[in-house]
Structures are given as structure tokens and as C-alpha cells.
Amino acid sequence: MNERIAVLPGDGIGHEVVPATLRVLDAVVDFEYDHVEAGDAVAERTGAPLPEETLEAVSTADATLFGATGETSADVILPLREAVDSFVNIRPARTHPGVDAVQPDTDIVILRENTEGVYAGIEDRLSEDVSTLTRLVTQSASRRLGEFACEYVEANDHDGFTIAHKNNVMRVTDGLFVDTIEEVATEHGVDVDDAYMDAMATHLAMDPSQYDVIVCPNLAGDVLSDLAAGLVGGLGLLPSANVGSDRGIFEPVHGCAPDIAGEGVANPAATMFSAAMLLEFLDYDSEADAVRSAVESTLEDGPRTPDLGGSATTDDVADAVIDRLP
Amino acid sequence: MNERIAVLPGDGIGHEVVPATLRVLDAVVDFEYDHVEAGDAVAERTGAPLPEETLEAVSTADATLFGATGETSADVILPLREAVDSFVNIRPARTHPGVDAVQPDTDIVILRENTEGVYAGIEDRLSEDVSTLTRLVTQSASRRLGEFACEYVEANDHDGFTIAHKNNVMRVTDGLFVDTIEEVATEHGVDVDDAYMDAMATHLAMDPSQYDVIVCPNLAGDVLSDLAAGLVGGLGLLPSANVGSDRGIFEPVHGCAPDIAGEGVANPAATMFSAAMLLEFLDYDSEADAVRSAVESTLEDGPRTPDLGGSATTDDVADAVIDRLP
Ligand SMILES: CC(C)[C@H](C(=O)O)[C@@H](O)C(=O)O
Ligand SMILES: CC(C)[C@H](C(=O)O)[C@@H](O)C(=O)O
Numbered sequence: 094m095n096e097r098i099a100v101l102p103g104d105g106i107g108h109e110v111v112p113a114t115l116r117v118l119d120a121v122v123d124f125e126y127d128h129v130e131a132g133d134a135v136a137e138r139t140g141a142p143l144p145e146e147t148l149e150a151v152s153t154a155d156a157t158l159f160g161a162t163g164e165t166s167a168d169v170i171l172p173l174r175e176a177v178d179s180f181v182n183i184r185p186a187r188t189h190p191g192v193d194a195v196q197p198d199t200d201i202v203i204l205r206e207n208t209e210g211v212y213a214g215i216e217d218r219l220s221e222d223v224s225t226l227t228r229l230v231t232q233s234a235s236r237r238l239g240e241f242a243c244e245y246v247e248a249n250d251h252d253g254f255t256i257a258h259k260n261n262v263m264r265v266t267d268g269l270f271v272d273t274i275e276e277v278a279t280e281h282g283v284d285v286d287d288a289y290m291d292a293m294a295t296h297l298a299m300d301p302s303q304y305d306v307i308v309c310p311n312l313a314g315d316v317l318s319d320l321a322a323g324l325v326g327g328l329g330l331l332p333s334a335n336v337g338s339d340r341g342i343f344e345p346v347h348g349c350a351p352d353i354a355g356e357g358v359a360n361p362a363a364t365m366f367s368a369a370m371l372l373e374f375l376d377y378d379s380e381a382d383a384v385r386s387a388v389e390s391t392l393e394d395g396p397r398t399p400d401l402g403g404s405a406t407t408d409d410v411a412d413a414v415i416d417r418l419p
Numbered sequence: 420m421n422e423r424i425a426v427l428p429g430d431g432i433g434h435e436v437v438p439a440t441l442r443v444l445d446a447v448v449d450f451e452y453d454h455v456e457a458g459d460a461v462a463e464r465t466g467a468p469l470p471e472e473t474l475e476a477v478s479t480a481d482a483t484l485f486g487a488t489g490e491t492s493a494d495v496i497l498p499l500r501e502a503v504d505s506f507v508n509i510r511p512a513r514t515h516p517g518v519d520a521v522q523p524d525t526d527i528v529i530l531r532e533n534t535e536g537v538y539a540g541i542e543d544r545l546s547e548d549v550s551t552l553t554r555l556v557t558q559s560a561s562r563r564l565g566e567f568a569c570e571y572v573e574a575n576d577h578d579g580f581t582i583a584h585k586n587n588v589m590r591v592t593d594g595l596f597v598d599t600i601e602e603v604a605t606e607h608g609v610d611v612d613d614a615y616m617d618a619m620a621t622h623l624a625m626d627p628s629q630y631d632v633i634v635c636p637n638l639a640g641d642v643l644s645d646l647a648a649g650l651v652g653g654l655g656l657l658p659s660a661n662v663g664s665d666r667g668i669f670e671p672v673h674g675c676a677p678d679i680a681g682e683g684v685a686n687p688a689a690t691m692f693s694a695a696m697l698l699e700f701l702d703y704d705s706e707a708d709a710v711r712s713a714v715e716s717t718l719e720d721g722p723r724t725p726d727l728g729g730s731a732t733t734d735d736v737a738d739a740v741i742d743r744l745p
Contacts, residue, residue: 167588195624211537211585211588216590216592217591218595222558223557224555224558224592225554225556226554226556226591227551227554228537228551228552229463229549230550231548232549232550259537259638262497262537263495263552265543265552266551269550280490290642291644291645292674294645295644295646295653297646298649299649300626312588314584316616316617316620317620319618319620321618323623324619324624356457410628
């Protein structure tokens with residue numbers, strides 16, 4: 094039986110990059126698609142950004158291809174990550190031949206804790222003056238992330254990983270995070286070191302080649318991956334995978350880009366790379382490689398969307414990618 | 420009567436950049452210095468990194484010139500910031516003619532909330548598995564920062580400021596932060612906009628010229644200012660001012676650099692720029708300008724320390740700066 098993939102374009106350019114990516118997927122694999130909706134437009138129409146059917150579809154699909162949403166993003170993506178029990182967000186950031194980058198030597202993967210930290214979202218307005226948020230760090234989530242990081246490093250032939258954190262200030266919580274993951278790495282015989290997240294921001298900006306795999310708490314991963322996106326030439330190129338034990342949500346790191354939505358010129362590369370991660374997650378390894386190579390080759394000398402200095406449309410890029418598939 | 424300045428070199432290169440900076444200060448102004456100690460070396464000797472006399476000296480001095488400390492930094496600088504009731508940390512990041520930078524068009528000032536956020540440091544290990552940190556955001560601290568930002572923008576002829584935050588996730592706490600500061604800006608008739616801190620990291624990396632003054636919570640300021648440091652050519656150039664209503668602590672953004680400590684080749688520019696901020700804080704405006712211009716002119720065509728590709732010593736740079744004073 095074919096895998097069932099929930100397809101959630103969302104808002105804005107989501108409706109351009111997701112269909113373009115489905116054309117590429119259709120050229121290499123035979124999935125059953127479940128088209129669902131969420132985001133600003135749905136919220137405007139129905140009052141709520143995340144319909145029950147969508148939550149249900151994503152919760153039961155083998156994987157989800159997600160586009161981008163607008164103002165309502167947090168109301169959409171955070172419950173969906175939770176619904177698929179996604180404990181890690183994989184965010185590779187690498188430069189591509191032919192694409193201008195602030196730091197051309199960037200080739201890192203961020204493994205972001207995806208369930209807790211400040212995203213646990215326990216907040217209170219205690220008085221007129223005082224508000225609090227409870228940041229949650231558990232040993233179990235840290236251990237699970239650490240195990241994943243070790244397996245990831247081993248499976249993908251990396252030398253080890255670096256933990257980014259702020260355990261000099263968040264001594265108990267990031268202390269637990271770092272200690273637990275270091276312990277797991279030692280058990281696995283995986284090389285591990287660590288860096289303060291602020292110092293890492295300096296080092297990433299100046300010389301990202303010193304990092305390979307970075308493991309970090311939720312908000313640190315949010316910021317460091319967007320920083321990495323800036324270094325490699327913009328959000329238009331970065332895929333991500335929200336991975337749970339049985340399911341996953343695959344989405345470009347970029348947003349729904351209302352400024353260019355409707356023009357048909359959005360860069361579909363990030364979504365196509367996300368689809369390659371989806372294929373890999375479902376063990377279609379050769380298809381994943383084929384899609385990734387075709388997108389890379391198109392970035393190198395194929396038609397380019399305006400964000401990369403060209404004048405091609407989203408569909409021109411999809412045509413070129415499909416042409417370059419084996 | 421002369422102002423009393425607490426002088427706290429700290430560890431490592433702090434003992435090189437602070438004396439070099441005092442030579443420059445001595446050339447323009449007559450302060451009474453109170454030499455005090457804190458940091459790793461003190462902790463090793465006495466068991467505690469921050470002696471009572473040091474806390475007392477900093478708490479009562481008109482201003483403090485701080486170098487850098489090592490592993491014990493958080494135990495030193497956080498209590499000192501609190502001791503002088505420093506509610507804002509001013510972190511300018513600009514490129515200098517003649518100094519290589521990843522992003523040569525960087526000229527921003529980060530106004531970092533300096534008392535609360537995750538730095539409020541209320542943490543608990545609730546069980547073997549669970550740890551929590553209470554992030555604190557108050558209306559009063561946000562208002563005070565907002566007032567300062569408005570005055571800063573007006574006094575220094577900036578067009579307005581941008582609030583960096585994550586109020587889509589930290590809805591109550593960063594919600595309060597953003598709403599309060601926007602309200603203050605409106606009262607003052609100061610232009611204000613806002614950006615998610617993750618998106619800002621992308622934009623800073625790709626095109627920092629779109630930002631001018633950035634106002635943000637404590638940890639966001641920590642990370643964004645270190646990112647900005649990376650963009651302008653490294654931590655060796657960035658000063659900072661921990662400002663309270665009556666006192667201040669002025670310190671380079673860099674650390675104590677154990678790898679080069681003792682060689683006498685540390686770049687003193689960040690500490691000298693910090694001293695210029697100290698002079699300004701104490702209303703020695705023309706002296707502040709003189710020091711700043713002399714350091715800038717030295718960076719442009721004077722002797723350079725190895726971090727900037729030269730082979731000058733810290734003292735060579737101090738000599739050159741003193742030579743260039745009016
Ligand atoms: C939309 C927002 C809640 C989300 C996050 O902070 O995780 C986004 O920035 C991301 O990185 O996927
Ligand atoms: C040493 C550390 C506690 C400190 C901070 O996080 O504020 C440092 O990184 C800084 O930015 O001054």
C-alpha cells in the first residue's frame with residue numbers, strides 16, 4: 094500500500110512551492126495525498142487556524158509536506174509538531190555551488206530540541222506588573238535528543254557534534270540538557286563538545302566551517318538555524334524535518350512571503366529539499382538522492398527565481414528539476 | 420573632586436587591555452582609581468570569584484572599567500550588573516574603516532534588557548526528570564527600558580528603534596515586553612517597529628544595514644550582539660555599557676582569551692571604546708569623542724594586533740592611540 098502523505102500548503106507562497114514540489118515527487122514515487130488546510134486564510138474564514146480534520150490528517154499520515162503559514166504560524170505548527178510527537182527538528186544549512194552566500198563555507202546541520210524549552214509555553218500574568226514563563230527541560234527529552242544525535246552522526250558519517258547552550262546562566266535547566274547529552278554521547282562513544290550559544294553566534298558569523306552538527310535547545314535552534322540561513326544565502330534554500338518516532342512534518346524554514354505571494358516566482362528549492370528529507374524518512378533513499386541532486390544541479394546552472402537574481406517562475410524551476418531527474 | 424572609577428581587569432587578557440586603556444584615560448582625564456579583583460584567579464586563590472570588597476567598590480564607584488573574566492564570568496558580572504542596578508546594556512556594533520568585516524555595512528546599537536528574562540535565574544530541579552526555569556518579564560522593567568530607548572534615540576539622532584522578540588511563542592511575557600515598549604514609544608512619538616528574533620538573525624546576517632537601534636530582552640540581546648560582533652570583524656572591537664541610573668559598568672564584549680593571555684598582543688580597542696562610553700556616561704563628552712576618534716584612526720592605519728592581521732602589541736596600540744589624541 095502506498096504511504097499516505099498529508100499535504101498542507103498553508104498560506105501565501107505555500108500554494109506555489111508545495112504544488113511545484115508535488116510535481117517533482119510525482120516524478121519519482123507514488124504516494125497517496127491527503128490535501129488539507131491551515132493558516133491565516135482558514136482562520137479568517139472559520140475563526141480558527143487549525144481545523145480538526147487537518148490535525149487528524151497530520152496525526153495519522155505517514156508524513157506531512159508543509160508549506161508555510163502567516164501570522165497564525167505558531168498556532169498551526171506548534172500543535173502539529175506535538176501531534177506527531179516530533180522530538181527533533183533537523184535543519185541542514187549548506188551553501189550550493191552557484192548560489193551567492195555570505196559565508197560560502199557553511200555546511201552544518203542543526204538538531205533542535207522540538208518539544209520543550211520556552212516552547213513548553215507555560216505562562217502567567219501574575220499581576221499588573223509581573224509575567225512569567227516556565228522553561229521546561231527534562232532529562233528524558235534531552236536523552237532522546239542525544240540518542241538521536243548519536244545515531245544521526247553515526248549514520249551520516251559526521252565526526253561528532255557540538256552542544257549549543259547557555260548553562261552559565263540557565264545552570265539547572267541547560268545544565269541538565271548538556272550533562273544528559275554528554276552522557277549519552279559518552280555511552281555511544283561519539284565525540285562531543287559544547288559552546289555557549291552567544292559565542293557560537295559570533296563564530297558562525299565569522300567562520301561557520303568550524304561547526305558540523307549542532308545540538309541545541311528549542312529556541313537556540315530557532316535562532317541559530319535562521320542565522321545559518323542568512324549565511325548560506327537566505328531562507329529560500331533551507332529545508333527542515335520535524336521528526337517523531339513514527340511520523341514527520343517536512344517544511345521549508347521560510348515563511349509565507351506575502352510580499353511575493355501570487356506572483357508565481359517563489360523559490361521552491363527549500364520545499365523540494367524538504368521533500369527529499371521526507372523521502373529519506375520513509376526509506377526512499379535513492380529517490381531522495383535523485384531529488385536532492387536535481388535541485389542542486391538546477392540551483393547551479395538552471396533557471397533561477399528572483400530571490401537568486403533570476404527571472405524564472407516557480408514552475409520553470411520545477412520543470413528544470415524534473416528534467417534533471419535520472 | 421575627581422570621580423572614583425573601580426578598575427577590575429579580571430582574568431587573562433583583562434590584565435593587558437585594561438592597563439593599556441588606563442594609559443589612554445590618563446591622557447585625557449583625571450580619575451581616582453580603585454583597583455579591585457574578581458574572576459577565576461581569585462576563585463582559585465580564595466574559593467570565591469567575587470570578593471566582598473570588589474562588590475562594595477563597584478557598588479559605590481561612579482563607574483567601573485571591567486576587563487574580562489573566565490569560567491566564573493556569570494558569577495562575577497551578573498551580581499555586579501545587579502549591584503549597580505543596571506537596567507540596560509548598550510552594545511554598539513559598527514564596522515571601522517580598514518578593518519575586514521563579514522558585513523561592512525553594519526552600524527547598529529543593541530539596547531539589551533539587563534535585569535530579567537531568563538537571567539532572573541529562578542530555577543528548580545523538580546524531579547529526577549524535570550527541571551524548570553522561570554523567565555521573568557515585568558511591565559516596570561520593560562517601561563524603564565522603553566523610556567531609555569526613546570531618550571537614547573532622541574539624544575543620538577536615530578530614526579527610531581526595532582524591538583526584537585519572540586511574542587508568537589512567549590505570548591504573555593514577550594507580549595508584555597513588546598506592548599509596553601510600543602506604548603512608551605507612542606507616548607514619546609518615537610518610531611518603533613518589531614521583528615521576531617529568529618527572522619532578525621537571518622536579516623542581520625544578510626543585510627545588517629536595515630537595522631539601526633534594536634531593543635530586546637536579555638538573552639536575545641546576548642545572542643544578537645554576539646552575532647553583530649561576528650559581522651563587524653570579531654569580538655575584539657565591541658564595547659558595552661551596563662547602565663544604571665547612577666552608576667555603570669563598562670566592559671568589552673569579548674572574554675578573557677586564555678589562548679593568547681600573557682603574550683601582550685590582545686586588541687585593546689573594545690576596552691578603549693568601552694572607556695569612551697564611560698567618559699560619555701560621566702559627561703566628559705569631548706574626551707569621549709577624542710578617545711573614540713583616536714582608536715578609530717589607529718584601527719584605520721595604525722599598528723594592528725594579530726587578530727586584525729598585524730603584529731603589534733597591546734602597548735604599541737596604546738602608544739598609537741595616545742599619539743593621536745588631540
Ligand atoms: C512560527 C514559529 C512558531 C516557528 C518556531 O519558532 O519554531 C518558526 O520560527 C520555525 O522556526 O519553525
Ligand atoms: C558571561 C555571561 C553571563 C554574559 C551574559 O550572558 O550576559 C556574557 O555573555 C555577556 O554577554 O556579557
